[in-house]
Amino acid sequence: xxxxxxxxxxxxxxxxxxxxxxxxxxxxxxxxxxxxxxxxxxxxxxxxxxxxxxxxxxxxxxxxxxxxxxxxxxxxxxxxxxxxxxxxxxxxxxxxxxxxxxxxxxxxxxxxxxxxxxxxxxxxxxxxxxxxxxxxxxxxxxxxxxxxxxxxxxxxxxxxxxxxxxxxxxxxxxxxxxxxxxxxxxxxxxxxxxxxxxxxxxxxxxxxxxxxxxxxxxxxxxxxxxxxxxxxxxxxxxxxxxxxxxxxxxxxxxxxxxxxxxxxxxxxxxxxxxxxxxxxxxxxxxxxxxx
Amino acid sequence: xxxxxxxxxxxxxxxxxxxxxxxxxxxxxxxxxxxxxxxxxxxxxxxxxxxxxxxxxxxxxxxxxxxxxxxxxxxxxxxxxxxxxxxxxxxxxxxxxxxxxxxxxxxxxxxxxxxxxxxxxxxxxxxxxxxxxxxxxxxxxxxxxxxxxxxxxxxxxxxxxxxxxxxxxxxxxxxxxxxxxxxxxxxxxxxxxxxxxxxxxxxxxxxxxxxxxxxxxxxxxxxxxxxxxxxxxxx
Numbered sequence: 001x002x003x004x005x006x007x008x009x010x011x012x013x014x015x016x017x018x019x020x021x022x023x024x025x026x027x028x029x030x031x032x033x034x035x036x037x038x039x040x041x042x043x044x045x046x047x048x049x050x051x052x053x054x055x056x057x058x059x060x061x062x063x064x065x066x067x068x069x070x071x072x073x074x075x076x077x078x079x080x081x082x083x084x085x086x087x088x089x090x091x092x093x094x095x096x097x098x099x100x101x102x103x104x105x106x107x108x109x110x111x112x113x114x115x116x117x118x119x120x121x122x123x124x125x126x127x128x129x130x131x132x133x134x135x136x137x138x139x140x141x142x143x144x145x146x147x148x149x150x151x152x153x154x155x156x157x158x159x160x161x162x163x164x165x166x167x168x169x170x171x172x173x174x175x176x177x178x179x180x181x182x183x184x185x186x187x188x189x190x191x192x193x194x195x196x197x198x199x200x201x202x203x204x205x206x207x208x209x210x211x212x213x214x215x216x217x218x219x220x221x222x223x224x225x226x227x228x229x230x231x232x233x234x235x236x237x238x239x240x241x242x243x244x245x246x247x248x249x250x251x252x253x254x255x256x257x258x259x260x261x262x263x264x265x266x267x268x269x270x271x272x273x274x275x276x277x278x279x280x281x282x283x284x285x286x287x288x289x290x291x
Numbered sequence: 292x293x294x295x296x297x298x299x300x301x302x303x304x305x306x307x308x309x310x311x312x313x314x315x316x317x318x319x320x321x322x323x324x325x326x327x328x329x330x331x332x333x334x335x336x337x338x339x340x341x342x343x344x345x346x347x348x349x350x351x352x353x354x355x356x357x358x359x360x361x362x363x364x365x366x367x368x369x370x371x372x373x374x375x376x377x378x379x380x381x382x383x384x385x386x387x388x389x390x391x392x393x394x395x396x397x398x399x400x401x402x403x404x405x406x407x408x409x410x411x412x413x414x415x416x417x418x419x420x421x422x423x424x425x426x427x428x429x430x431x432x433x434x435x436x437x438x439x440x441x442x443x444x445x446x447x448x449x450x451x452x453x454x455x456x457x458x459x460x461x462x463x464x465x466x467x468x469x470x471x472x473x474x475x476x477x478x479x480x481x482x483x484x485x486x487x488x489x490x491x492x493x494x495x496x497x498x499x500x501x502x503x504x505x506x507x508x509x510x511x512x513x514x515x516x517x518x519x520x521x522x523x524x525x526x
Contacts, residue, residue, distance in 0.1 A: 003409045199401075202388055206452060207377030208405040210370075290373045291350055 011199075011216035015192040016223060022188040023224055029181040030228025030275070031235065034268050036174030039236035042264065043243060044166040047159070050247055058087070060130070060151030062120040062137055063144040072142045073118055080122060083136050085129030090121040117144065128160050182279045185224055189217050189283035204290055217284045218277055225276025229268035236268075237261060299359075300326035300457075300488055301347065306356035308342050308512075316342040316351065318512040324490065326456070329483040331499050332492045334509035340492040343509070344459045347490070348382055349373045360457075378406060381450030381487075383460035387442045389434040395445050396421060396430040402449045416452075424448045424478050440471030447478055458482055460491045464498055472498045 016023050062080070064073065073091060080089045098114040124133050134149045143149070193200065203213050240259045301324040308316035317339045324330055332340035345351035346358045346366075353366040365376060389398050399420055400413045408416070421427040424444045434442055443463055450458060460479065464472035476498050483489045493499060499506060508516040 004407065007404050198388060198390060202390070202402055202449070203405045204374075205377065205382045205384065205388065206402045206406050206449065207374045207379075209374050209407075212405055212407070290370050 008212065008215045009219060012219035012223065015196060015216055015220045018195050019188055019192050022184070022191050023220070026181065026184040026188045026224045027228045027231065029177060029184050030225055030272050031231035033174050033177035033181045034229055034232035034272060035235040035239075037170050037178060038264070038268050038271070039232060039239055040166045040170035040174065042236060043239055044163060044170060046240070046243065047163055047166060058124050058126075060122045060124065060134060060137075060149055062122055062149055063147055064118045064120070064142050065144050066117050068118055068142045076140055076142045077120065079140060080120065080137055083133055085125050085133045086122060087125045088123040090123075092119045092121060094118045128164075130160070131157075178275075181228065182275065185221055185276055185279035186283045188224065189221055189280045190287070192217060192220060193284060193287045200288065210288075210290070213288055214284055217288070218280050221276035221278075221280025221283075222273045223276070225272030225274070225279075226269045227272075228276075229270070229272030230265065232268050232272070233261070233265040236264060299323040300328070300361060301490075302357075302359040303343070303346070304357045304359070306346065306358060307354045308339070308346070308351055309354040315512050317346075319356070320509075320512070320514055321356075322507065322514060322517065324488065326488055327483070327486060328505060329480065329489045329502070330491070330505040330507060331502070332490065332507050332509060333494060333496070333499060334515075335494070337511075338509040339512040340494075340509050341461050342512075343507075344461055344490060344492050347380065347457070347459060349376060378453045379455060380457040380459055381447075381453065381455040383443070383446050383450045383458065383463050385462040385465045387434070387446040387466075389442055389445055391434050394431050394433055395426060395437070395448075398434070398445055399448050399452060403452045406453065408452075420448045420451050423451060423482075438471060439467045440474045443467065443471070443475050444478060447475070447482075451482070456487055458487045458489045460489070460493075462493055462495075463491060464493060464495045469497060473501070476502055 062076075064076065068076075077089050077091060080086055094114060094116040097116045097119065098109075101116070102109045122133070122137065124130055130151060134151060137143060138145075138148045140148075200213060237259060303320050303322050306317050306320045310316055320339070320343070332343045334340045342351050346353065347360060349365065349368060357364055357366050359365070360376075361379075368376060390401060393401060396417050399417050403413045403416065404410075418427060418430070421430055424447050426441060426444045426448060429437060429441055432441075434445070437445065443466075447458075447460075447463075458479065463475050463479070467475065472495055479489050479491065480502070506516075506518045507514060508518075
């Protein structure tokens, strides 16, 4: 049994060596595509999780015009609640805000009249709709025209664009490269078949089983896919490390969770192996027919 | 000696073969070959002699008729059954098909490993096989260091790894000079004397007539003559 396995693996290694450049191209393309699909998917989830930890990230403060009456306030609440993307609206009465200020800074506020206007705390459902919601609120007649809507606009935009970029890269470019990787594995195996046609012919002449003839090529595809998955995991680990440092620079309180190296390695290597196996099986189906 | 009076080992029954493009390979060939016979298929290029062998190896498919080997109809075998069929015969191709980067013994060993023999079995059997075709003294040579006749003997050695009762050789002397051609025929004759049925497709008339074996002449896909010879094979 071991003797048989060693022969089959030996044949696969000969095939890999003989088409080193093509194998290298296939492995690197698998790695890049898995990095983009799996890796950026992972980074997307992590970045998204981080985004959820930023305090007030989903909140905006709406300042009303001085002297807005109760009816105007109630109308504004109803209008804002009806805006798509708004999760909740909380009224912060000016008296309460001033009372809190007086409690926090009694010396500074002593003898002053309440300068605060009425305000709302508006919670939005997702970061992507922030600008649109803010624009609609700003256009309300009861909202202060100068400093009506305040929120972490730049931070939100940055995170939102980052997430969108990750999603786009992972989906579109990764998908395209994954298909390209498949074609490269297919071509690499086809080239191996051509370069080993004499061995194949000899095997067919002496009656080697289909299994014996096919398996080295399948192993070759699996090796290419698995190595690609391994390299992709290393790239993702590197990306995660860089993201961790970036986030650490943004906030002292935010850190990334532990990187799940082993599960990710297993998933990507398995994905690469299965993909490599399928592509190689497709590549040898016709040329290795017994003739 | 013809197949008359012997147990039919191979039977071609009204065999027709048509290649793609309506090219007719064989047109209703019927004949039998007995176990242990040594027979030549001769004829012009395109007469159908190689097709007669390819039907047995299943490199060619029947259009009509049937081919029976050792009592088994082989025209309808599934692709998965072809390896088993090939292990019952030894095939000697015209172009030797030797691996250039492997030594003589490695060429034979590679084929043995491919059909599932262990390293131990290979070590034990390869010297005997090489000895059988008188090439043991060149075991460590590479194919390019061998003469055409020696290369063909290596190809025959490889065909013997399954200890086959049937040996098929397609133009085994096609690339050889008369002296080496005769050497190869001597090797095949020796194997026939050991009991193997040997079928050879050839147009090397000089060698064929020296062999005194059965000669089946094909012309445009049909048997035009079938002359008996003296088979040394056992029955």
